[in-house]
Amino acid sequence: MIDPGFTLEKKIAIVVGAANGIGRATALAFAAAGAKVACADVEEPGAKTTAAEVEAGGGQALPVHLDVTDGASCRGAVAATVQRFGGLDVLMYGAADSDNAATVLEMDEAAWDRVIRINLTGAFLMAKAAIPAMITRGGGSVILIASQLGRVASPGRPAYCATKGALIQLAKVLAADRGAGHPRQHDLAGRDRDPTDAAPLEGHGRGAQDDGPQAPARPAGPAHRDRPRRRLPGQRRLGVHDGQRPAHRRRLHRRVMRRSL
Numbered sequence: 001m002i003d004p005g006f007t008l009e010k011k012i013a014i015v016v017g018a019a020n021g022i023g024r025a026t027a028l029a030f031a032a033a034g035a036k037v038a039c040a041d042v043e044e045p046g047a048k049t050t051a052a053e054v055e056a057g058g059g060q061a062l063p064v065h066l067d068v069t070d071g072a073s074c075r076g077a078v079a080a081t082v083q084r085f086g087g088l089d090v091l092m093y094g095a096a097d098s099d100n101a102a103t104v105l106e107m108d109e110a111a112w113d114r115v116i117r118i119n120l121t122g123a124f125l126m127a128k129a130a131i132p133a134m135i136t137r138g139g140g141s142v143i144l145i146a147s148q149l150g151r152v153a154s155p156g157r158p159a160y161c162a163t164k165g166a167l168i169q170l171a172k173v174l175a176a177d178r179g180a181g182h183p184r185q186h187d188l189a190g191r192d193r194d195p196t197d198a199a200p201l202e203g204h205g206r207g208a209q210d211d212g213p214q215a216p217a218r219p220a221g222p223a224h225r226d227r228p229r230r231r232l233p234g235q236r237r238l239g240v241h242d243g244q245r246p247a248h249r250r251r252l253h254r255r256v257m258r259r260s261l
Contacts, residue, residue, distance in 0.1 A: 008035035012085045014077065015039060016068060016126055017094035019046025022145060026092050027051075031059035035090070038081040040066040042095075060085070068095045068122025071129075078129040088133040092143040093123045096163075101156040112159045119163035120170070127174060144171050 013030045017023030018039035024046075031037050031054040039054070039061055041047040047063040054061035062084045067073040081088055097118040099111055123144050134140030149157060150164030 006033055008033040008090070011035045011089040012081065012087050013037050013090035013092065014064070014081050014088060014130065015092045015094065016066060016077075016122070017041055017096065017145075018050045019043040021094070023092070023094040024050045026094065027061070028053060028057070030090070030092075031057065031061060036060040036062075036085045038062045038064050038077065038084070040064040040077050042067050068126060069117045071125050074122070074125040074129040078126075078133055082133050087137045088130055089137060089140045090143070091126060091130040091134075091140070092145070093126050094145045095119070095122050096145070096160075099157060099159040102158075103156060104158050107158060115159035115163055119160070120166050123167055123170060127170075131174075142171070142174060144168075146171075 008030055011030075011034070013027075013035045015023050015027040015030065015037060018027040018037075019041035020043075023041065027037050027039050027050050037051075037054055037059065039047045039051040041050075042065070044063065044065040047065065051061035051063040062081060064077045064080055065073075066077045078088060095118055097115050099107065099115050102108075102111070127142055127144075130142065131140075134142075144167045146167040147160075147164040149161045150166075150168050153161055
Protein backbone atom coordinates (compact mmCIF):
# COMPACT_ATOMS: atom_id res chain seq x y z
CA MET A 1 0.00 0.00 0.00
CA ILE A 2 1.29 3.46 -0.92
CA ASP A 3 1.32 6.24 1.66
CA PRO A 4 -1.42 8.68 0.57
CA GLY A 5 0.99 11.55 1.18
CA PHE A 6 3.63 10.11 -1.13
CA THR A 7 3.72 11.76 -4.54
CA LEU A 8 5.91 11.63 -7.62
CA GLU A 9 3.91 14.15 -9.62
CA LYS A 10 5.98 15.70 -12.43
CA LYS A 11 8.75 13.17 -11.82
CA ILE A 12 10.25 10.83 -14.41
CA ALA A 13 11.58 7.42 -13.40
CA ILE A 14 13.30 4.53 -15.09
CA VAL A 15 12.77 1.16 -13.42
CA VAL A 16 15.30 -1.53 -14.34
CA GLY A 17 13.91 -5.04 -14.05
CA ALA A 18 10.32 -3.92 -14.61
CA ALA A 19 9.14 -7.11 -16.32
CA ASN A 20 8.37 -8.90 -13.07
CA GLY A 21 8.87 -9.10 -9.32
CA ILE A 22 10.07 -6.08 -7.35
CA GLY A 23 10.70 -4.10 -10.54
CA ARG A 24 7.17 -4.56 -11.85
CA ALA A 25 5.67 -3.67 -8.45
CA THR A 26 7.88 -0.57 -8.23
CA ALA A 27 6.95 0.61 -11.72
CA LEU A 28 3.24 0.29 -10.89
CA ALA A 29 3.72 2.05 -7.53
CA PHE A 30 5.69 4.91 -9.08
CA ALA A 31 3.00 5.37 -11.72
CA ALA A 32 0.26 5.30 -9.08
CA ALA A 33 2.14 8.07 -7.26
CA GLY A 34 2.09 10.21 -10.40
CA ALA A 35 5.44 9.50 -12.07
CA LYS A 36 6.03 8.91 -15.76
CA VAL A 37 7.77 5.54 -15.90
CA ALA A 38 10.17 3.90 -18.32
CA CYS A 39 9.79 0.14 -17.84
CA ALA A 40 13.18 -1.33 -18.75
CA ASP A 41 14.07 -5.01 -18.95
CA VAL A 42 15.97 -7.50 -21.06
CA GLU A 43 12.66 -9.38 -21.31
CA GLU A 44 11.00 -6.97 -23.71
CA PRO A 45 7.55 -8.65 -23.72
CA GLY A 46 7.44 -8.36 -19.92
CA ALA A 47 8.47 -4.70 -20.06
CA LYS A 48 5.67 -4.05 -22.56
CA THR A 49 3.16 -5.84 -20.33
CA THR A 50 4.11 -3.75 -17.30
CA ALA A 51 3.97 -0.54 -19.35
CA ALA A 52 0.53 -1.53 -20.62
CA GLU A 53 -0.64 -2.05 -17.02
CA VAL A 54 0.58 1.42 -16.11
CA GLU A 55 -1.26 2.99 -19.02
CA ALA A 56 -4.40 0.97 -18.30
CA GLY A 57 -4.39 2.58 -14.87
CA GLY A 58 -4.21 6.06 -16.37
CA GLY A 59 -0.43 6.54 -16.13
CA GLN A 60 2.24 7.24 -18.71
CA ALA A 61 4.82 4.55 -19.47
CA LEU A 62 7.48 3.62 -21.99
CA PRO A 63 8.64 0.02 -22.49
CA VAL A 64 12.40 -0.15 -23.05
CA HIS A 65 14.49 -3.13 -24.04
CA LEU A 66 17.64 -3.02 -21.90
CA ASP A 67 20.72 -5.20 -21.60
CA VAL A 68 22.37 -3.98 -18.40
CA THR A 69 25.64 -5.72 -19.26
CA ASP A 70 26.11 -3.40 -22.25
CA GLY A 71 27.04 0.24 -21.69
CA ALA A 72 25.59 1.38 -25.02
CA SER A 73 22.25 -0.25 -24.16
CA CYS A 74 22.21 1.52 -20.78
CA ARG A 75 22.92 4.88 -22.38
CA GLY A 76 20.26 4.19 -25.00
CA ALA A 77 17.64 3.41 -22.35
CA VAL A 78 18.31 6.70 -20.57
CA ALA A 79 18.28 8.61 -23.89
CA ALA A 80 14.95 7.04 -24.88
CA THR A 81 13.46 8.01 -21.52
CA VAL A 82 14.68 11.59 -21.76
CA GLN A 83 13.47 11.89 -25.35
CA ARG A 84 10.00 10.58 -24.50
CA PHE A 85 9.37 12.33 -21.20
CA GLY A 86 11.79 15.28 -21.20
CA GLY A 87 14.21 14.29 -18.45
CA LEU A 88 15.00 11.86 -15.64
CA ASP A 89 14.59 12.16 -11.88
CA VAL A 90 14.73 8.61 -10.51
CA LEU A 91 16.69 5.47 -11.32
CA MET A 92 15.58 2.27 -9.59
CA TYR A 93 17.97 -0.60 -10.31
CA GLY A 94 16.35 -3.95 -9.59
CA ALA A 95 17.96 -6.22 -12.18
CA ALA A 96 19.42 -9.33 -10.56
CA ASP A 97 20.54 -12.84 -11.33
CA SER A 98 21.03 -15.50 -8.68
CA ASP A 99 23.80 -18.08 -8.50
CA ASN A 100 22.97 -21.75 -8.14
CA ALA A 101 23.92 -23.34 -4.83
CA ALA A 102 27.68 -23.79 -4.94
CA THR A 103 30.71 -23.05 -2.81
CA VAL A 104 33.55 -20.90 -4.10
CA LEU A 105 35.42 -24.07 -5.04
CA GLU A 106 32.42 -25.49 -6.89
CA MET A 107 31.23 -22.36 -8.70
CA ASP A 108 31.81 -22.12 -12.42
CA GLU A 109 33.69 -18.98 -13.48
CA ALA A 110 31.10 -18.19 -16.14
CA ALA A 111 28.32 -18.28 -13.53
CA TRP A 112 30.32 -15.94 -11.29
CA ASP A 113 30.91 -13.51 -14.16
CA ARG A 114 27.24 -13.53 -15.17
CA VAL A 115 25.98 -12.65 -11.67
CA ILE A 116 28.65 -9.95 -11.23
CA ARG A 117 27.83 -8.32 -14.57
CA ILE A 118 24.05 -8.28 -14.07
CA ASN A 119 23.84 -7.48 -10.36
CA LEU A 120 26.78 -5.10 -9.97
CA THR A 121 28.31 -3.94 -13.25
CA GLY A 122 24.84 -3.19 -14.61
CA ALA A 123 24.12 -0.93 -11.63
CA PHE A 124 27.38 0.92 -12.26
CA LEU A 125 26.62 1.34 -15.97
CA MET A 126 23.05 2.55 -15.35
CA ALA A 127 24.12 5.02 -12.66
CA LYS A 128 26.86 6.32 -14.95
CA ALA A 129 24.31 6.82 -17.74
CA ALA A 130 21.50 8.24 -15.59
CA ILE A 131 23.24 10.72 -13.27
CA PRO A 132 24.15 13.29 -15.96
CA ALA A 133 20.48 13.45 -17.01
CA MET A 134 19.47 14.03 -13.38
CA ILE A 135 22.04 16.77 -12.89
CA THR A 136 20.50 18.77 -15.73
CA ARG A 137 17.22 18.80 -13.73
CA GLY A 138 18.92 19.89 -10.51
CA GLY A 139 19.11 16.51 -8.77
CA GLY A 140 17.38 13.18 -8.44
CA SER A 141 17.51 9.81 -6.73
CA VAL A 142 19.42 6.60 -7.45
CA ILE A 143 17.94 3.50 -5.79
CA LEU A 144 19.87 0.22 -5.77
CA ILE A 145 18.04 -2.90 -4.59
CA ALA A 146 20.41 -4.73 -2.26
CA SER A 147 19.69 -7.51 0.26
CA GLN A 148 20.39 -8.62 3.79
CA LEU A 149 22.64 -11.18 2.11
CA GLY A 150 24.89 -8.25 1.34
CA ARG A 151 25.53 -8.03 5.08
CA VAL A 152 25.15 -11.59 6.35
CA ALA A 153 26.73 -14.50 4.50
CA SER A 154 24.63 -17.36 3.17
CA PRO A 155 26.25 -20.73 2.45
CA GLY A 156 26.56 -21.57 -1.23
CA ARG A 157 25.77 -18.03 -2.47
CA PRO A 158 29.20 -16.45 -3.06
CA ALA A 159 28.41 -14.40 -6.16
CA TYR A 160 24.98 -13.17 -5.04
CA CYS A 161 26.17 -12.19 -1.55
CA ALA A 162 29.25 -10.49 -2.96
CA THR A 163 27.25 -8.39 -5.42
CA LYS A 164 24.62 -7.34 -2.89
CA GLY A 165 27.30 -6.25 -0.44
CA ALA A 166 29.02 -4.37 -3.24
CA LEU A 167 25.76 -2.58 -4.14
CA ILE A 168 25.54 -1.24 -0.59
CA GLN A 169 29.10 0.06 -0.88
CA LEU A 170 28.44 1.45 -4.36
CA ALA A 171 25.55 3.50 -2.98
CA LYS A 172 27.85 4.88 -0.30
CA VAL A 173 30.55 5.78 -2.79
CA LEU A 174 28.05 7.45 -5.12
CA ALA A 175 26.79 9.50 -2.18
CA ALA A 176 30.33 10.49 -1.22
CA ASP A 177 31.19 11.41 -4.81
CA ARG A 178 28.20 13.64 -5.45
CA GLY A 179 27.87 17.10 -3.90
CA ALA A 180 25.17 19.72 -3.56
CA GLY A 181 22.66 19.79 -6.39
CA HIS A 182 23.33 16.18 -7.39
CA PRO A 183 21.25 13.01 -7.06
CA ARG A 184 20.72 11.19 -3.78
CA GLN A 185 21.75 7.54 -3.53
CA HIS A 186 19.99 4.79 -1.62
CA ASP A 187 20.48 1.11 -1.02
CA LEU A 188 17.45 -0.94 -0.02
CA ALA A 189 18.43 -4.09 1.84
CA GLY A 190 15.20 -4.96 3.64
CA ARG A 191 16.84 -4.38 7.02
CA ASP A 192 15.30 -3.29 10.29
CA ARG A 193 15.36 0.44 10.96
CA ASP A 194 15.30 2.30 14.24
CA PRO A 195 12.67 5.07 14.00
CA THR A 196 14.62 7.11 16.57
CA ASP A 197 17.71 7.06 14.34
CA ALA A 198 16.29 7.70 10.89
CA ALA A 199 16.41 11.44 10.20
CA PRO A 200 18.25 12.02 6.89
CA LEU A 201 20.25 15.10 6.02
CA GLU A 202 18.24 18.12 4.89
CA GLY A 203 14.94 16.22 5.17
CA HIS A 204 15.67 14.09 2.10
CA GLY A 205 15.21 10.33 1.68
CA ARG A 206 17.25 7.68 3.43
CA GLY A 207 20.18 5.91 1.85
CA ALA A 208 23.44 4.33 2.92
CA GLN A 209 25.60 6.09 5.50
CA ASP A 210 29.36 6.26 5.01
CA ASP A 211 30.72 4.38 8.03
CA GLY A 212 34.21 5.83 7.52
CA PRO A 213 35.89 8.62 9.45
CA GLN A 214 34.01 11.28 7.45
CA ALA A 215 30.63 10.30 8.90
CA PRO A 216 29.17 12.82 11.39
CA ALA A 217 29.29 11.66 14.99
CA ARG A 218 25.93 11.41 16.75
CA PRO A 219 25.14 10.71 20.41
CA ALA A 220 23.51 7.40 21.26
CA GLY A 221 19.80 7.23 21.94
CA PRO A 222 16.85 9.38 20.88
CA ALA A 223 18.23 12.56 22.46
CA HIS A 224 20.16 13.36 19.30
CA ARG A 225 16.89 14.17 17.53
CA ASP A 226 16.70 17.51 19.33
CA ARG A 227 20.26 18.51 18.53
CA PRO A 228 21.44 20.30 15.38
CA ARG A 229 22.74 17.85 12.80
CA ARG A 230 26.20 18.46 11.37
CA ARG A 231 26.37 18.74 7.60
CA LEU A 232 29.28 17.28 5.71
CA PRO A 233 30.94 19.58 3.15
CA GLY A 234 29.28 19.23 -0.24
CA GLN A 235 26.53 16.89 1.02
CA ARG A 236 23.66 19.34 1.37
CA ARG A 237 21.31 17.37 -0.88
CA LEU A 238 22.40 13.87 0.06
CA GLY A 239 20.20 11.68 2.23
CA VAL A 240 22.79 9.25 3.57
CA HIS A 241 21.79 6.90 6.35
CA ASP A 242 22.56 3.28 7.14
CA GLY A 243 19.69 2.46 9.49
CA GLN A 244 21.22 -0.58 11.18
CA ARG A 245 21.31 -0.14 14.94
CA PRO A 246 24.58 -0.95 16.71
CA ALA A 247 22.73 -3.59 18.75
CA HIS A 248 21.45 -5.15 15.54
CA ARG A 249 24.99 -5.27 14.18
CA ARG A 250 26.17 -7.02 17.34
CA ARG A 251 23.40 -9.63 17.05
CA LEU A 252 24.33 -10.31 13.43
CA HIS A 253 28.01 -10.59 14.39
CA ARG A 254 27.23 -13.10 17.16
CA ARG A 255 25.06 -15.11 14.78
CA VAL A 256 27.81 -15.30 12.17
CA MET A 257 30.40 -16.21 14.79
CA ARG A 258 28.22 -19.04 16.13
CA ARG A 259 27.82 -20.42 12.63
CA SER A 260 31.57 -20.33 12.06
CA LEU A 261 32.43 -22.21 15.26
